[in-house]
Amino acid sequence: MLKSAFYFGIGIALALIALVAIALAVTSFTGDDDEPAPSPAATAAPSVAGPAGPDTQPAPTAIPADPPASTDTPVAEAHRGLDIVTLLPKDAIPAILEPAFLTIAEADEQMTDDELVLGVSIGGDSRAYSVNMLSRHEIATDVVGGMPVAVTW
Amino acid sequence: MSGKLVMNALVMYDHQTDSLWSHFTGDAIEGDYLGTRLELVPSTHTTWGRWKELHPDTLALDKGGRYSYDNYASYYRRPDAGVIGETVIDDRLATKDLVVGLTLGGEAKAYAFNDLAEQPVVNDVVGGSNVVVVFDAASETGSVFSRDINGRVLEFQLLEDDGSGNLLMADRETGSEWLLLTGEAVGGPLKGARLEQLPSNYSFWFAWKDWHPSTGLFVRDGAAS
Numbered sequence: 001m002l003k004s005a006f007y008f009g010i011g012i013a014l015a016l017i018a019l020v021a022i023a024l025a026v027t028s029f030t031g032d033d034d035e036p037a038p039s040p041a042a043t044a045a046p047s048v049a050g051p052a053g054p055d056t057q058p059a060p061t062a063i064p065a066d067p068p069a070s071t072d073t074p075v076a077e078a079h080r081g082l083d084i085v086t087l088l089p090k091d092a093i094p095a096i097l098e099p100a101f102l103t104i105a106e107a108d109e110q111m112t113d114d115e116l117v118l119g120v121s122i123g124g125d126s127r128a129y130s131v132n133m134l135s136r137h138e139i140a141t142d143v144v145g146g147m148p149v150a151v152t153w
Numbered sequence: 154m155s156g157k158l159v160m161n162a163l164v165m166y167d168h169q170t171d172s173l174w175s176h177f178t179g180d181a182i183e184g185d186y187l188g189t190r191l192e193l194v195p196s197t198h199t200t201w202g203r204w205k206e207l208h209p210d211t212l213a214l215d216k217g218g219r220y221s222y223d224n225y226a227s228y229y230r231r232p233d234a235g236v237i238g239e240t241v242i243d244d245r246l247a248t249k250d251l252v253v254g255l256t257l258g259g260e261a262k263a264y265a266f267n268d269l270a271e272q273p274v275v276n277d278v279v280g281g282s283n284v285v286v287v288f289d290a291a292s293e294t295g296s297v298f299s300r301d302i303n304g305r306v307l308e309f310q311l312l313e314d315d316g317s318g319n320l321l322m323a324d325r326e327t328g329s330e331w332l333l334l335t336g337e338a339v340g341g342p343l344k345g346a347r348l349e350q351l352p353s354n355y356s357f358w359f360a361w362k363d364w365h366p367s368t369g370l371f372v373r374d375g376a377a378s
Contacts, residue, residue: 082159082160082182083159083160083237084157084158084159084164084173084182084183085157085158085159085236085237086156086157087156087157087158087236088154088156089156090154090155090156090166091154091156092154092156093154093156094154095154095165096214099214099215100214100215101212101213101214101215102212102213102214102215103212103213104205104209104211104213106213106215107201107205107213107215110215110216110217110218111201111213111216112201112202113200113201113202114200114201114202115200115201116198116199116200116201116223116293117198117199117200117201117204117213118196118197118198119196119197119198119199119204119207119208119211120194120195120196120197121197121208121211122194124210126204126208126210126211126212127211127212127213127214128201128204128205128208128211128212128213128214129213129214130201130213130214130216130220131198131223132216132220132221132222132223132224133214133216133219133220135220135223135224135225136220136224137154138154138163138176139154139163139165139176140214147194149194150165150176150191151196152163152165152176153163
């Protein structure tokens with residue numbers, strides 16, 4: 001049922017799991033954290049904001065929460081969309097590379113029933129990944145039912 | 154995590170080649186793997202309570218007793234579109250409306266949570282494939298299954314809650330009863346059969362239509378068009 005995954009040199013394949021696109025620099029954190037949250041640079045707004053292409057209206061309707069100082073800089077068509085914007089140093093948000101797992105009874109001691117999870121079930125191997133934890137780490141690499149996957153959020 | 158974003162989506166790097174990957178589509182966007190796409194695996198966004206009920210043998214990621222709340226909660230509620238703003242303007246939905254996003258046979262289609270809440274079982278054809286999109290508002294669960302099974306195409310309708318707490322649908326062809334969220338037949342001639350779950354994205358509308366600017370959008374039965 002599952003097509004073959006792509007394999008890296010040492011046999012790690014990443015398979016993509018559903019996601020909300022998360023914006024680091026515009027996120028505000030509440031103060032009662034029980035663990036230091038990743039601290040994105042709040043001033044690291046990119047110099048490109050809401051470029052408009054030929055098939056769009058001339059201006060975005062949403063203004064970024066932290067707009068760049070200059071908003072009248074023309075945006076080259078070639079730079080729209082797939083610009084890669086650097087906001088944080090590599091691994092400032094550390095991926096979960098060696099996830100540990102609990103049984104339902106064990107997990108119930110640290111999770112409420114209404115807590116959101118991403119669930120993956122492959123070949124009878126079912127695993128739930130807490131969205132609260134994924135928000136702090138964004139990626140968990142794992143092997144589910146024999147398939148190497150990256151659970152991303 | 155690379156510390157980078159592309160069109161507001163997380164950019165991953167791999168430890169083997171340092172290539173950069175968009176987590177939204179699985180496409181390598183820089184490095185040795187440029188031009189390569191990772192396979193999207195079916196997953197389910199739901200509550201812990203619902204997931205363990207559906208998968209009584211599941212394991213759960215150990216949080217070490219931490220992470221009692223989502224540090225992005227306020228971001229989810231605000232209308233702003235990521236960090237760089239929108240790339241494509243498409244106001245059929247609000248920026249932060251949640252959708253189930255599906256790409257099949259070169260066709261992209263989004264199903265808004267708000268519409269699925271009104272119509273939790275949607276029989277559709279996307280990119281030539283027969284699919285059923287199912288939804289449970291209480292647990293924010295949206296999943297997609299193939300309607301092709303054993304050489305026939307089924308059409309589903311929601312069943313009234315039987316009081317057991319199980320969400321069920323029935324197919325018109327055989328009258329078999331299926332668990333809505335797992336696609337497993339639990340009654341009728343097809344009991345024991347299981348629909349194939351298809352990969353889908355759980356996404357904000359703004360991100361979905363930026364990455365899939367020609368996306369279709371589901372319009373529910375009876376809605377003004």
